Structure formats: C-alpha cells, structure tokens
Amino acid sequence: xxxxxxxxxxxxxxxxxxxxxxxxxxxxxxxxxxxxxxxxxxxxxxxxxxxxxxxxxxxxxxxxxxxxxxxxxxxxxxxxxxxxxxxxxxxxxxxxxxxxxxxxxxxxxxxxxxxxxxxxxxxxxxxxxxxxxxxxxxxxxxxxxxxxxxxxxxxxxxxxxxxxxxxxxxxxxxxxxxxxxxxxxxxxxxxxxxxxxxxxxxxxxxxxxxxxxxxxxxxxxxxxxxxxxxxxxxxxxxxxxxxxxxxxxxxxxxxxxxxxxxxxxxxxxxxxxxxxxxxxxxxxxxxxxxxxxxxxxxxxxxxxxxxxxxxxxxxxxxxxxxxxxxxxxxxxx
Amino acid sequence: xxxxxxxxxxxxxxxxxxxxxxxxxxxxxxxxxxxxxxxxxxxxxxxxxxxxxxxxxxxxxxxxxxxxxxxxxxxxxxxxxxxxxxxxxxxxxxxxxxxxxxxxxxxxxxxxxxxxxxxxxxxxxxxxxxxxxxxxxxxxxxxxxxxxxxxxxxxxxxxxxxxxxxxxxxxxxxxxxxxxxxxxxxxxxxxxxxxxxxxxxxxxxxxxxxxxxxxxxxxxxxxxxxxxxxxxxxxxx
Ligand SMILES: Nc1ncnc2c1ncn2[C@@H]1O[C@H](COP(=O)(O)OP(=O)(O)OP(=O)(O)O)[C@@H](O)[C@H]1O
Ligand SMILES: [Mg+2]
Numbered sequence: 001x002x003x004x005x006x007x008x009x010x011x012x013x014x015x016x017x018x019x020x021x022x023x024x025x026x027x028x029x030x031x032x033x034x035x036x037x038x039x040x041x042x043x044x045x046x047x048x049x050x051x052x053x054x055x056x057x058x059x060x061x062x063x064x065x066x067x068x069x070x071x072x073x074x075x076x077x078x079x080x081x082x083x084x085x086x087x088x089x090x091x092x093x094x095x096x097x098x099x100x101x102x103x104x105x106x107x108x109x110x111x112x113x114x115x116x117x118x119x120x121x122x123x124x125x126x127x128x129x130x131x132x133x134x135x136x137x138x139x140x141x142x143x144x145x146x147x148x149x150x151x152x153x154x155x156x157x158x159x160x161x162x163x164x165x166x167x168x169x170x171x172x173x174x175x176x177x178x179x180x181x182x183x184x185x186x187x188x189x190x191x192x193x194x195x196x197x198x199x200x201x202x203x204x205x206x207x208x209x210x211x212x213x214x215x216x217x218x219x220x221x222x223x224x225x226x227x228x229x230x231x232x233x234x235x236x237x238x239x240x241x242x243x244x245x246x247x248x249x250x251x252x253x254x255x256x257x258x259x260x261x262x263x264x265x266x267x268x269x270x271x272x273x274x275x276x277x278x279x280x281x282x283x284x285x286x287x288x289x290x291x292x293x294x295x296x297x298x299x300x301x302x303x304x305x306x307x308x309x310x311x312x313x314x315x316x317x318x319x320x321x322x323x324x325x326x327x328x329x330x331x332x333x
Numbered sequence: 334x335x336x337x338x339x340x341x342x343x344x345x346x347x348x349x350x351x352x353x354x355x356x357x358x359x360x361x362x363x364x365x366x367x368x369x370x371x372x373x374x375x376x377x378x379x380x381x382x383x384x385x386x387x388x389x390x391x392x393x394x395x396x397x398x399x400x401x402x403x404x405x406x407x408x409x410x411x412x413x414x415x416x417x418x419x420x421x422x423x424x425x426x427x428x429x430x431x432x433x434x435x436x437x438x439x440x441x442x443x444x445x446x447x448x449x450x451x452x453x454x455x456x457x458x459x460x461x462x463x464x465x466x467x468x469x470x471x472x473x474x475x476x477x478x479x480x481x482x483x484x485x486x487x488x489x490x491x492x493x494x495x496x497x498x499x500x501x502x503x504x505x506x507x508x509x510x511x512x513x514x515x516x517x518x519x520x521x522x523x524x525x526x527x528x529x530x531x532x533x534x535x536x537x538x539x540x541x542x543x544x545x546x547x548x549x550x551x552x553x554x555x556x557x558x559x560x561x562x563x564x565x566x567x568x569x570x
Contacts, residue, residue, distance in 0.1 A: 202433070209423045209434050216421035219383060221409030221438035221486065 032297050039173040044296040045289065050180045050249060052288025053187040057242030058265035059272070059280040060194065061113075061235025067211040067275040068231045070129065074136040075116055077262020078143035079236050083109045083243025084160070084253045085153050091163045098163040102186070102244045109240030110233045117232045122225075148255040160251035183245045190238060191281065197234075198277065207231060211275070260306065264291070267313045273326025282324060287312065334397070336361045336490055336521045337382070337413075342391035344374075344381050351377040353545040354391070359490070359523055364516050366524040366532040366553070368566055369542035375525040376418050378542070379492045382523075383415045384408040395490070410438045414488035418495050418525075420479040424468025428459055431467050431478055435485025445485070452481040455511050473504045480508075484515065491515065494525045509535055529566035533557050541566070 033041045058080055065073045083105040090101040120139050124132045148155040167178045198204040210217040210227045218224060246261060247253050268287040272279025287309060294308045295301040316323060337359040344352040351374045359365045367375050380386045382393055384405035393401045400408055414435075423431050432452065436445045453460040456477040462470065470478060476496055483491060493512065497505040505528065513535050516522050526532035533539055533553040541549035541562065549559065556562050 202437070205426065205430050205433060206437060209426060209430075212423045212425055213421055215385060216417065216423065217434075218385060218405040219409065219415050219417060219421075220434045220482075221406045222434070223406045 036297070040296070042174050044292050046174065046176065046180060047296075048289035048292035049285065050183050050288070051292060052268075052285035053183050054242050054246045054249065055261065055265045055268050055287050056281045056284035057187055057190065057238045057245070058262060059269040059284045060277065061239045062266050063269040063272070063274055063277060063280040064231050064235050066269070067277075068207065068228055069121070069125075071121065071132050072136060072266070073113075073116075073121075073232075073235070074133075075120075075139040075143055076113075076235065076239060077258035077265070078140050078147075078255075079109045079113050079116075079258075080239040080243040080246070080262060081253075081255060081258035082112055082143070082147070083240030084247040084257065085147070085243075085255075086240070087163075087244040087247065088158065088160055088253060092161050096163070098182075101163055102241055105244045106237040106240040109236040109243070113232045113236030113239075114229055117229065122228075144255050144259075153255050155255065157252050157254045160247040160253050162248050162251060179249055183249060186241060186245060190241060194234065194238070194277070203227075203230065264309050267309060267316075269323075271312060271316050271323055273323030276323070276325045279323055279325035334361055335359060335394075336363075336396060337523070338392075338394040339378075339382075340392045340394075342378070342381065342388050342393065344377050344386055344388045346377075351545055352381070352388075355542070355545070355547050357540050357547060357550065359521055360537075362516070362519065362521055363538065364512070364522045364524060364536045366526055366529075366536040366539040367542055368526055368529040368532060368539060370565075371527075372544070373542040374545045375542055376494055377545075379415055379417075379494050379523070379525060382408075382413065382492060406438075409486050409488075412487075412489035413492065414483045414486045414490070415492040416479045416483040416494060416496065418498070420475045422467040422470070422475050422478055422482075424466065426467055427464050428467060428470070428478055429463040431482050432459075432485050435482035438486055448485055448487060452484055455484075455514065456481050472499050473501070476500060476504075476508060480511070484520075488520060490521045490523065492523045492525075495527060496524075497526065497528045497531060505531060529562070530557075530568075 029041075058077065061076050061079075062073065065071060065076070086105040086108040087101040090096040090104045096104070116139055120135050121132055124135060147153045164178070169176050196204075198207060206217065206220075206222045207227055207230065209220065210222060210224060214224055217227070242261075243258075246257075264287050265284060268283035269280045270283070271286060272281070272283030290312060291305050291309055294305045298304055298308075320326075335358040339358065340356050341354045342352050342356070343350070343354055355374075355378065357365070357367075367378060369375050377386065381388055384400070384403055384407070388401060391401070392399055395408075395411060395413060400411065400413075403411070423434060426434065432449055433445070436448060439445055458474060459477055459481055462474065467475065467478060480493070480496065483493075496508050496512065500508065509531055512522060512524065516535075524532055524536060533556055536553045538552050539550070539556045540547050541556070549556065549562065551559070557567070
C-alpha cells in the first residue's frame with residue numbers, strides 16, 4: 001500500500017497508539033518490579049520460559065504438519081498426553097530412568113501419530129479440507145475417551161512419579177530447579193537437532209520443498225507420502241518429549257491433560273505464523289510468558305490465565321491473521 | 334528406437350476430456366515439439382507422461398516398457414525429467430538447494446557436484462546466485478534454474494513446458510540455443526511451445542494439438558511450410 005497524504009494522519013494515529021501501548025507496557029513492568037521486587041519478576045520470567053519451551057515442543061508439531069498437509073491435527077495434543085503416560089508406565093512399572101523413559105515416549109508417540117495419519121487422514125487427502133478437520137477432532141475425542149477406559153489409562157488423575165529428585169538452587173533469591181534446567185536443555189537440544197535436519201539434510205530440504213510446492217516436489221522424485229509420514233513422526237517425537245517434560249513440571253496426569261497445553265500451543269503456532277518453524281518457537285515463548293505474567297501480576301490472574309491466552313488468538317486474528325513471521329497466504333490451485 | 338511411444342491416450346479432469354486419444358512418439362536423440370493453442374492439452378500431455386495424472390485409457394511406453402501406472406517419483410528415477418509450466422521454482426529454497434532437489438533421486442555426492450558444474454557451464458548466472466532464494470530471481474533466471482534443476486537428475490528424456498513464456502526475445506534465443514546444446518549432449522527432448530516458429534526452428538519433428546486431438550504431424554520443415562500452421566500458429570497471412 002502506498003503512503004498517500006490523506007492516509008498519513010491515520011498512520012500517525014496508529015503509531016501514536018502503538019507508542020502509548022508500548023509505553024504503557026514498559027510503565028506497567030516498571031511498576032510491577034517496584035511493587036514486587038525484581039526478584040519476583042525475574043522468577044516469573046523464568047517460569048514463563050519453562051512453560052514456553054514445553055509449548056514450543058507441541059507447537060512445532062502443529063505447525064510442521066500444517067506446513068505439509070494444510071491440516072490442523074487436533075489429535076496432536078492427545079499424542080502429547082500419550083507421551084506423558086508412556087513415560088509414567090516406563091518409570092513406575094519398569095523403573096526406567098529419565099532418558100530411556102523420554103525416548104520410549106517419543107517412539108510410542110511416533111508410532112501412534114503415523115498410525116493416525118495412515119488410518120484417519122490419508123484416505124481424506126483429496127477430500128475437502130473441512131472433512132479432514134472434523135476427522136481430526138473425532139480422532140482427538142476418540143483418543144481422550146478411549147484411553148480413559150478402565151483397561152487403558154483410566155479416568156482418574158494420576159500422580160506422576162518424577163524419574164529424578166527435584167533440586168532447587170537459590171540464586172540471589174531467584175529459585176531455579178533442575179526441572180527448569182532439564183526442560184530448557186532438552187528442548188534446545190531437540191530444536192537444534194530439528195533445525196539441522198530441516199536445513200542441512202537432503203530429506204529436510206525435501207520436506208521444505210514439499211511444503212512449498214507438492215507438484216514440483218513430485219517432479220523431483222520426492223515421495224510425498226514418505227515426507228508426510230516423516231513430518232507426522234517428527235511432530236510426534238517432539239510432542240512425546242513435551243508430554244514427559246510437562247508431566248515432570250506439573251506432576252499430575254490424566255487423559256484430558258493434553259487439551260489445555262495443546263490449545264495454547266496451537267495459539268502459539270498461529271501467533272508465530274502457522275507453518276513457520278521459527279514462528280512456532282517465538283509464539284510459544286510469548287505464550288508461556290503471557291500466561292505466567294498474568295498469574296503473577298494480574299489480580300485474579302490464576303483464574304484469568306486461560307482467558308488471556310485465548311484473547312491472544314482473537315487479537316492475532318484481528319491484527320495480523322498471518323502471525324508474527326507468517327506471510328500472506330496465496331491460495332494455489 | 335523410440336524412447337517414448339504414446340498410444341491412444343485419453344485423459345480427463347472430471348467431466349473435462351482434456352486428451353481424446355492422442356498418439357505420438359519420440360525417437361532417441363530427437364527434439365519433438367508439441368504446439369497448440371491455449372487449452373489444447375499440451376501441459377496435460379506432459380503431466381500424464383510424468384505420472385502426475387492417470388490416463389483413463391491408452392499406453393505410455395518409455396524405452397520399450399509401459400510406464401502408464403508408474404508413480405511420478407519413480408518416473409524421474411527412470412530418466413524422464415520435466416521442467417514445468419511457470420517454472421515452479423522452490424521460492425524459499427536457495428538456488429543451490431533447488432538444484433540439489435533436482436538430484437533428489439541420485440546418491441553419489443561427487444557425481445551430483447559434477448552435474449552441478451555442468452549446469453553452470455550452460456547457465457553461468459546461476460553460479461553467481463547460489464545462495465540467493467529461488468523466489469528472488471528474475472523470470473529469466475528462474476527459467477534457467479528450472480531447466481538446471483530438471484537436468485540435475487541426468488535425464489534421458491527432458492520434457493519442457495513453454496520455456497520461452499514471458500521472456501525477452503534475446504533470452505528466448507539463448508534458452509533455445511541451450512536446448513539445442515542439451516540435445517546435442519544426447520538428451521531427447523519433448524518441447525511444448527506457444528512460440529511455434531522458435532520451436533520448429535530447433536525441432537526435428539512436430540505435432541499440432543487441437544482441443545485434445547492431434548490435428549497435424551510432420552517434420553519441422555513440413556510444418557513450417559504448411560499453410561494451416563502458417564496462418565494459425567506462425568502469425569502469417
Ligand atoms: N486441473 C484442472 N482441472 C480441470 N480442468 C483442467 C485442469 N487443468 C487443465 N484443465 C483443462 O484441460 C484442458 C487442457 O489444459 P492444458 O493445461 O493441458 O492446456 P495447454 O495446452 O497446456 O494450454 P496452455 O497453452 O494455456 O498452457 C483445458 O481445457 C483446461 O481448461
Ligand atoms: Mg500449458
């Protein structure tokens with residue numbers, strides 16, 4: 001859009017509003033720090049980071065699958081839940097440690113997600129998009145209620161047994177637990193691995209090529225079905241790891257535990273720009289911070305946290321539907 | 334021996350019958366051109382050969398074997414490569430990555446690098462832009478990249494869909510001389526073109542496609558001197 005003289009006042013007003021908003025946020029933060037002390041504030045930021053990293057592990061699966069098949073895999077949050085349960089059984093029944101438990105969770109989730117794709121989504125590859133979307137919701141319900149049956153995971157809340165003792169360090173009043181350290185370390189490790197695969201390996205480049213232009217990708221000799229399977233597998237592995245980390249951080253699991261973090265990770269993916277990997281990470285970290293800062297500083301924050309999180313979705317849809325890093329979608333035939 | 338033999342090919346998009354029984358062949362080492370107006374079915378023909386579309390009837394034989402039911406990704410491996418209409422460059426991949434995708438079916442890294450060097454001798458401009466994103470290239474450069482990418486699989490048969498589309502006359506000349514050179518290196522070529530004069534100037538033989546049927550066939554010289562071709566496709570009166 002060209003800047004014309006008539007539009008200039010409008011632009012100025014918009015900028016003034018942005019400036020006021022920014023000033024308000026800065027003023028608010030300074031006030032909060034004054035009132036509660038910087039230690040409290042840093043603590044909240046750290047906790048938000050912990051949550052945000054877990055969201056990132058879930059959001060990546062939403063965004064990658066969307067990038068390849070243009071489908072919101074609503075069952076993704078239930079794959080996350082299954083990851084938490086798989087590790088729970090590994091830890092309590094077999095006495096496994098953290099590393100084997102998280103690896104098992106990832107493998108179980110990969111198998112589950114690949115099966116979901118084969119059985120539920122693949123037959124609908126050429127159907128209208130809404131059909132696949134409704135199917136995804138159906139798969140999600142199925143997983144939640146089926147696993148809640150007695151012979152499966154059961155319908156009760158279960159206390160998750162952490163595979164290690166919690167250690168808390170006091171650094172100048174800010175409390176850091178080994179849980180935070182492990183969450184951040186595992187997530188960054190997986191992220192680096194993902195970035196390496198996507199950007200440096202032949203199969204990763206083929207994934208990006210496929211998300212850009214499926215027909216051209218086929219003309220290169222790329223097997224689209226294989227790429228789709230791989231995408232569901234990678235998304236599931238990350239979600240599985242996320243499920244374990246989430247259960248370690250908030251040690252209570254049940255078969256509906258995936259819904260809230262799943263929704264928030266989905267909002268994070270949209271906030272960052274759906275289909276965009278960097279966007280999913282940025283969006284997730286923002287969502288984690290928004291949530292924890294709300295709980296810490298807003299009156300009745302613990303009740304408003306979910307409201308604020310979903311308010312973000314509405315604001316994104318109004319202000320920039322394509323998200324922070326997303327670009328305008330050109331619908332292709 | 335014919336490298337490609339098409340017999341009575343019928344292809345539909347739902348109710349739209351895009352190809353209604355076309356037959357033609359390409360001999361080893363030939364340039365064959367397929368000319369015709371918009372919507373005649375030229376791209377449909379190429380898409381069907383590449384395995385992107387399934388014919389409802391008819392047979393496609395490549396080097397003597399039927400490939401009618403072979404999936405697209407295997408057809409590339411067999412040695413048929415397509416440079417599609419509108420280039421279809423991977424816009425967010427670099428020029429180098431685009432070329433690497435062209436070699437997706439190949440394993441040997443050393444040989445792939447050699448092929449890339451060969452592409453650069455035909456299209457030196459690509460070498461200067463290796464790190465640039467495909468989508469930021471000019472139209473002409475994108476055509477060069479699309480052709481380079483198509484050559485990276487080391488095809489025996491190259492399908493070109495309107496390589497001159499939207500290019501300046503000088504560039505069209507350059508592209509066509511490169512097509513001749515690729516052919517001289519032993520690659521058989523099926524060339525779809527709107528620019529019939531240009532296409533016939535480098536082709537051995539040609540076919541004229543009209544609404545899903547072959548209306549005329551002949552050597553390039555025969556078609557160039559055919560009055561029907563002259564009025565309808567060469568813009569002479
Ligand atoms: N995806 C599609 N769905 C439905 N009809 C199609 C589709 N693609 C092509 N057609 C129809 O099939 C016929 C042949 O199309 P095709 O693209 O093969 O023509 P073409 O000879 O390549 O034309 P152009 O010179 O414009 O590229 C046309 O009538 C077109 O409308
Ligand atoms: Mg065409």
